Amino acid sequence: MTQLSDLDSSLKINDSYRFLLTYLKLIEQNETLALPTGTEKASIIDEWKEVLPQSCLIASKGFLSDLTELWMDLVNECSVHASTLTISDCIFQLKQIRKKGNNVNVSSGISDAYRQEIEILTKIPKVIENIDEIYKKAIKEKDAQTFLLTYVEEQLVNQSEIFPKSTLIEQIQEFWKERIKEKQLKAKETFILDLSRAFFNVALAVGIPRNRTILEAIYVKLKEKKEE
Known part of the structure; x- marks a missing residue:
């Protein structure tokens, strides 16, 4: 059957x-x-x-x-x-x-x-050069999509899936606050909210990245959106 x-x-x-x-x-x-x-x-x-x-x-x-x-x-x-x-x-x-x-x-x-x-997947970089500068520029230019895409690339390179495990926007915001703090970066609440919404939207469409298959699907979706 x-x-x-x-x-x-x-x-x-x-x-x-x-x-x-x-x-x-x-x-x-x-x-x-x-x-x-x-x-x-x-x-x-x-x-x-x-x-x-x-x-x-x-x-x-x-x-x-x-x-x-x-x-x-x-x-x-x-x-x-x-x-x-x-x-x-x-x-x-x-x-x-x-x-x-x-x-x-x-x-x-x-x-x-x-x-x-x-x-798209074959072009995932093995090493992301000047990643801190990319993050800083994304924050400065209020470009939450680039920040999220870079973070996803970083997780793919590191073969990890460190992401929010919830689709509650408040918990997603707390996650990004912690990640930004860990990277010794500073971002306004408005940027963190934009970043959280960007993650929420892609997680809703594809799923919470609990494995590499979902993470790759998120990466493709973000790359396609960036190239639109």
């Missing part, structure tokens, strides 16, 4: 086909899961973010893009709106798509968005 934990396994290896097949099988087993009903890629991606189980919220932008393209191919293959498909139809047609190699993710195994994420 297919288990919810099988979704996590598919997610870890970025296999959108296996993930969607598992997802559909779980629904067939009467698991309470929902499917997107939109027709535009952007809206479907947003729907996936809403309906995926809590453990799958670390799904990267590239993975969600692949999953959405595969879902759209599946809907198109059936030539009906997603909300009218039976689960058995979905599973059958998905396997047919796999056999035909119609989907770009199935045939090539990786999307442009995922390639971009891999590229």
